[in-house]
Amino acid sequence: MSLAETKSAVTQQLMESLQKQAPKIAFIPDAEIVSAIRQLEEKGIPNNKHEDYKYCNIEACIRREFKSVEQSFQSLGIEDIAAYKIDEAINLVVLNGAYSAELSEKVIAKGISIKSLNDISGKEKDLIASQAKSFSDSLIALNTVFCNNGLFFKVEKNNAIPMPVHIIYINNTDKPSLSNSRSFIHIETGSELTLIESFVNAGTGKVFSNYVSEKLLDENAKLTCYTFQNEGAASYSVHTNSVKVNRYANYSNTTLTLSGELVRNNHNVELAASNCEAHLNGLFLTKGTQLVDNHTLIDHQMPNCESNELYKGIASGKSSGTFNGKIFVRKDAQKTNAYQSSKNILLSDDATINTKPQLEIYADDVKCSHGTSTGKIDTDALFYLKARGIGEESARKLLLQAFAEEVIEKIEVESLKERILQLFEKTL
Amino acid sequence: MANELLEEHIQNEYKWGFITDIDADEAPKGLNEDIIRFISAKKKEPEWLLEFRLKAFRNWQNMVEPEWAHVSYEKPNFQDIIYYSAPKPKKELASLDEVDPELLKTFEKLGISLEEQKRLSGVQSNIAVDVVFDSVSVKTTFKETLAEKGIIFCSFSEAVQDHPELVKKYMGMAVPPTDNFYAALNSAVFTDGSFCYIPKGVRSPMELSTYFRINASGTGQFERTLIIADEDAYVSYLEGCTAPQRDENQLHAAVVEIITHKNAEVKYSTVQNWYPGDKDGKGGIFNFVTKRGLCLEDNSKISWTQVETGSAVTWKYPSVILKGNNSVGEFYSVAVTNNYQQADTGTKMIHIGKNTRSTIISKGISAGFSNNSYRGLVQIKKGASNARNFSQCDSLLMGDKCGAHTFPYIEIKDKSAIVEHEATTSKIGEDQLFYCKQRGIDTEKAIGLIVNGYCKEVLNKLPMEFAVEAQKLLAISLEGSVG
Numbered sequence: 001m002s003l004a005e006t007k008s009a010v011t012q013q014l015m016e017s018l019q020k021q022a023p024k025i026a027f028i029p030d031a032e033i034v035s036a037i038r039q040l041e042e043k044g045i046p047n048n049k050h051e052d053y054k055y056c057n058i059e060a061c062i063r064r065e066f067k068s069v070e071q072s073f074q075s076l077g078i079e080d081i082a083a084y085k086i087d088e089a090i091n092l093v094v095l096n097g098a099y100s101a102e103l104s105e106k107v108i109a110k111g112i113s114i115k116s117l118n119d120i121s122g123k124e125k126d127l128i129a130s131q132a133k134s135f136s137d138s139l140i141a142l143n144t145v146f147c148n149n150g151l152f153f154k155v156e157k158n159n160a161i162p163m164p165v166h167i168i169y170i171n172n173t174d175k176p177s178l179s180n181s182r183s184f185i186h187i188e189t190g191s192e193l194t195l196i197e198s199f200v201n202a203g204t205g206k207v208f209s210n211y212v213s214e215k216l217l218d219e220n221a222k223l224t225c226y227t228f229q230n231e232g233a234a235s236y237s238v239h240t241n242s243v244k245v246n247r248y249a250n251y252s253n254t255t256l257t258l259s260g261e262l263v264r265n266n267h268n269v270e271l272a273a274s275n276c277e278a279h280l281n282g283l284f285l286t287k288g289t290q291l292v293d294n295h296t297l298i299d300h301q302m303p304n305c306e307s308n309e310l311y312k313g314i315a316s317g318k319s320s321g322t323f324n325g326k327i328f329v330r331k332d333a334q335k336t337n338a339y340q341s342s343k344n345i346l347l348s349d350d351a352t353i354n355t356k357p358q359l360e361i362y363a364d365d366v367k368c369s370h371g372t373s374t375g376k377i378d379t380d381a382l383f384y385l386k387a388r389g390i391g392e393e394s395a396r397k398l399l400l401q402a403f404a405e406e407v408i409e410k411i412e413v414e415s416l417k418e419r420i421l422q423l424f425e426k427t428l
Numbered sequence: 429m430a431n432e433l434l435e436e437h438i439q440n441e442y443k444w445g446f447i448t449d450i451d452a453d454e455a456p457k458g459l460n461e462d463i464i465r466f467i468s469a470k471k472k473e474p475e476w477l478l479e480f481r482l483k484a485f486r487n488w489q490n491m492v493e494p495e496w497a498h499v500s501y502e503k504p505n506f507q508d509i510i511y512y513s514a515p516k517p518k519k520e521l522a523s524l525d526e527v528d529p530e531l532l533k534t535f536e537k538l539g540i541s542l543e544e545q546k547r548l549s550g551v552q553s554n555i556a557v558d559v560v561f562d563s564v565s566v567k568t569t570f571k572e573t574l575a576e577k578g579i580i581f582c583s584f585s586e587a588v589q590d591h592p593e594l595v596k597k598y599m600g601m602a603v604p605p606t607d608n609f610y611a612a613l614n615s616a617v618f619t620d621g622s623f624c625y626i627p628k629g630v631r632s633p634m635e636l637s638t639y640f641r642i643n644a645s646g647t648g649q650f651e652r653t654l655i656i657a658d659e660d661a662y663v664s665y666l667e668g669c670t671a672p673q674r675d676e677n678q679l680h681a682a683v684v685e686i687i688t689h690k691n692a693e694v695k696y697s698t699v700q701n702w703y704p705g706d707k708d709g710k711g712g713i714f715n716f717v718t719k720r721g722l723c724l725e726d727n728s729k730i731s732w733t734q735v736e737t738g739s740a741v742t743w744k745y746p747s748v749i750l751k752g753n754n755s756v757g758e759f760y761s762v763a764v765t766n767n768y769q770q771a772d773t774g775t776k777m778i779h780i781g782k783n784t785r786s787t788i789i790s791k792g793i794s795a796g797f798s799n800n801s802y803r804g805l806v807q808i809k810k811g812a813s814n815a816r817n818f819s820q821c822d823s824l825l826m827g828d829k830c831g832a833h834t835f836p837y838i839e840i841k842d843k844s845a846i847v848e849h850e851a852t853t854s855k856i857g858e859d860q861l862f863y864c865k866q867r868g869i870d871t872e873k874a875i876g877l878i879v880n881g882y883c884k885e886v887l888n889k890l891p892m893e894f895a896v897e898a899q900k901l902l903a904i905s906l907e908g909s910v911g
Contacts, residue, residue, distance in 0.1 A: 331828065346843040349810060359834040361853050364825035368853040372838060375846040
């Protein structure tokens, strides 16, 4: 956030058009909203001059694609959702940024509490915006000021939820719109949850989705997340995940990006107590003029924590893919084990891969390493397969599948894995 | 134990910190067009060079000091610096006898006795030294021997007088005067430096070396080095630096340019030992240097090897632009920081030509309260087919108050490129220490052994003479900083 810039014309215009329909937000503390407005005034929507957005110019994207923001959101019926559901999970729906109880399935599992953010009170209210701070990113600020109504999801103490929960974030609009969706996932002490988050787009209009999700894991909690991004060519999205992991807790996330014209993932994980762990995995497959930018920050604050990252990407056409991972080890975080790996394949001469694996380390008794490699399909492997009578095309496909499988096989929900494998094959 | 040893090390004094008391011919403090004209007039420069300086200065005035590096320091006041300080006497020196005896003593203290060099010259020689003292070159040894081969090795000012066509052609080719804040400043106010031209087909029979020293107080050192290797030429070039102990921070903003033609190779090694400031981080040199090599034509090679132990703040990225097909760029670096030193160093490898290759090996060691960052860029441009890069950057941490950071940027726009990067951060293993101690090697020596082993890949690349000095420097810089 070193570049102090005055509010740009783009930010100004965007804020004005959103202001017209700005909802009254009761669930975010006033101080945070003030700080958010200040952030937007001072920094504006980030562009490529901004170190963290060097390879992903959000300002230019809004200037180009969202000259007028009409906020023409449409509702959907239960039958429209059917195709996105996962049978073995409890399916919940967040439509155009707001939690929809009508479209969501009834929850029968014990220990789960689901509310719309407008209905929370007391202690729950104090949690909102405790992780996602507006001063750290203008897009969080934008969400803080203009988010409509989101989802508050809690697993109460000592409950291991036996079936996965699937949240479908769906937008439906026929004219250029901007949605600011927000959610808070709280896993209380000793609880366990498998969470699938799907991001899809049902409408015909262009949509810029600015998601903010805060996730809090109390002691001994376990949260396994699968993020499935398949929003289609008319969608531009920024996904901010701000996660706080407490003692003995275990957070893991696998992000799969199959479509979306612009997809930016900001994954910020705070390992706030000792002996906890975080695992982040990601896979993207880009074509055409797509841009996928995976940003991760793992903040090791306390001793004896572990983090692991594996990000893979395949870029073809004129697309571009980025991995920027930062491991931050603070003074107190002795005995940290942190590992980061990014592997990428370029399929065309017009595609671009940018990687920036960063280590920032202030403790001495640590084991931190990162590795990244970018290249083409292994010609030896290709030759080996061709020598055995497999055609060039199928051999290529086979090798790319094998490359991707390292990430896909992390998915433990069978039907989701099937769906992704099928989609992956189709996209190839 | 770590703390005791750290304490002990903190007592270590900068061994090269002495001030030579000789008259200096100085410009008044401050920076404006008049000062630049003064420097240019003083050096009897041709009109085009003055234009070059003024153009750079006008650009510099519109530039902002960069802030992206992972360092914090009080910004120098550019009006409070003396931009020209030449040691007297300034007349042409024919033999060493004419050099100020004080000056010679200084060099003896530095361990690069020119006397000795001279004496050796009759018998056998392997290094030619150009000594730059407060930005002015005082003496170049073995000039005649080199001249026989057609090699030009002299101070930058001499080159401007004697070979203006070469200087004009190549200067600013790798580092344009508008490249960055400090390069622009240097282009405006540089006073001297070294110039080296190896003609077609010549392999330099000896290693060429420059020794830099900042002496006068309140001066900045702005030297410029230009090395050109014509077709099929080869040279190994060394550079060393020291400065006296002072309370205030002094600025060193140099520019080094290397240009290689077809099949040429330049190997550039440097041991940088500027005064790093005292144990509380007071004083020390700000080392903001732009070094860049340009592999202009096919099959050429540029290799940077650096051992960085000095400076309060270092900001330095020796880079290679691989323009010619099949050209090769290499970067080997050891950067040691102790006490309150800050280093933000690394390299840039820009692949433009086909089949270009680059290797980056960077070893960082941080101790005390220091911060040591590796920042690198590997860029494969579109059309740079079959480009290959391998990078490895390791960091070693000693003590729990220091920091080690890695900021690699990798940008790939060609599908046939293969780029690999790996980095690790760790401390000296307890088991490694235990193993040594068990065999009767005390902690101190064991650390020396382990650190030298850790840096071996880089130290091996240094020419003999420098490798010895570098190992000694490493030992001095790190003496007892771990347990």
